[in-house]
Amino acid sequence: MPQFSGISSFESNETKLSVAGCWLVMGATRYRSPVKKFCAFYRGKLSLATQLVAPIALALGVAGGVVGSWVIGPTDWWDPDSFRINVASAIVGALIGIPFALVGLAFVTANREERVRLDDITKLTNRAWERFKSSVIAATPPAITSHLTTDGADVDEIVKKTLIRLSHYRALAGVPPGTGPYDENIITTPEKIDEQEIRREFDELISELEGAVFKIRGAVDDTTFVSRTWTELRMRWDYLYGEIRTRRITEGLGWIPGELELDLETRLKSSPPLHAVLAALGPVETLIADLKTYTAQPTLDYLLNPIYFLTTADTLNTIKVGPPSMLAVTELGKLRGTVLEADRDESWRSRAKLDD
Numbered sequence: 001m002p003q004f005s006g007i008s009s010f011e012s013n014e015t016k017l018s019v020a021g022c023w024l025v026m027g028a029t030r031y032r033s034p035v036k037k038f039c040a041f042y043r044g045k046l047s048l049a050t051q052l053v054a055p056i057a058l059a060l061g062v063a064g065g066v067v068g069s070w071v072i073g074p075t076d077w078w079d080p081d082s083f084r085i086n087v088a089s090a091i092v093g094a095l096i097g098i099p100f101a102l103v104g105l106a107f108v109t110a111n112r113e114e115r116v117r118l119d120d121i122t123k124l125t126n127r128a129w130e131r132f133k134s135s136v137i138a139a140t141p142p143a144i145t146s147h148l149t150t151d152g153a154d155v156d157e158i159v160k161k162t163l164i165r166l167s168h169y170r171a172l173a174g175v176p177p178g179t180g181p182y183d184e185n186i187i188t189t190p191e192k193i194d195e196q197e198i199r200r201e202f203d204e205l206i207s208e209l210e211g212a213v214f215k216i217r218g219a220v221d222d223t224t225f226v227s228r229t230w231t232e233l234r235m236r237w238d239y240l241y242g243e244i245r246t247r248r249i250t251e252g253l254g255w256i257p258g259e260l261e262l263d264l265e266t267r268l269k270s271s272p273p274l275h276a277v278l279a280a281l282g283p284v285e286t287l288i289a290d291l292k293t294y295t296a297q298p299t300l301d302y303l304l305n306p307i308y309f310l311t312t313a314d315t316l317n318t319i320k321v322g323p324p325s326m327l328a329v330t331e332l333g334k335l336r337g338t339v340l341e342a343d344r345d346e347s348w349r350s351r352a353k354l355d356d
Helices: 003-028 030-044 047-072 082-139 142-172 197-218 223-250 258-269 273-295 306-318 322-344
Strands: none
Touching: 003 082, 030 082, 047 082, 082 223, 142 197, 142 322, 197 273, 197 322, 223 258, 223 273, 258 322, 273 322
């Protein structure tokens, strides 16, 4: 059978086209993101006039170059007319160069502006986050949690011991049993009340109570300090959550993971955990002041007064220092842990876009 060279040539060209097609597909896949980015820039950043003039001028310039090089070039009319060749060359060059210059310059300028904008947002994010994190760490030091863990329960124990001793001395003073919350601890004896011994014992109880309360007050400070610290935390979080988060999402940048963000928002919207601790210390400090006043009187009538005792015992049995202290330790520890976990993930604070 005779072989036709045309068929062989066709097969060879088909093979070359297939290879070229593969390279084009691979190149399109590899550079899909830059091409997509350039197309978005071309449609969104350039003016309508530039979008229309650039492709028209580019097409005319290429067409003029082809005609001048392969159609008119070899003729007699074209060769001697160097001036027209120069003019035509300048026009062709301008028609090719100007679109590239316009689009390229605008593309470079837009990219530079975007880089500057993203760098500014990243710097603002890091600065705002560091300020917020430092405030959280300052508001949740180990000293506070350590004192609350032990001293809150100590206060409750000393208060209980004080009320038991009051019940005991009330019984010795002749107050009928069953009228106090700790009457089951009373040991009724016919002994005579030694007022000096009572004063000495209550002085020791007062000293113990003051010491335990002072430890908590020394770690927590006062209500004004707690409110101011929590308000500062809330303001810095509001700036992060409102201003910084909005700008980052608008630019397509990352943000704090959803679970951590929700946890921070929920905890910082609540009242300060230390407020409950300070509120529980109020009745205890009132008890201390009353004990000081009554033990300093010439007689112990006020100290053993059943009406005062029942009112005080009822209040102190309702408000405890230990439970709110442990709750505050838990809440402060979780807040600190959430912030440190978010701090370890640096990806949400970077300038990398989510679709890159």
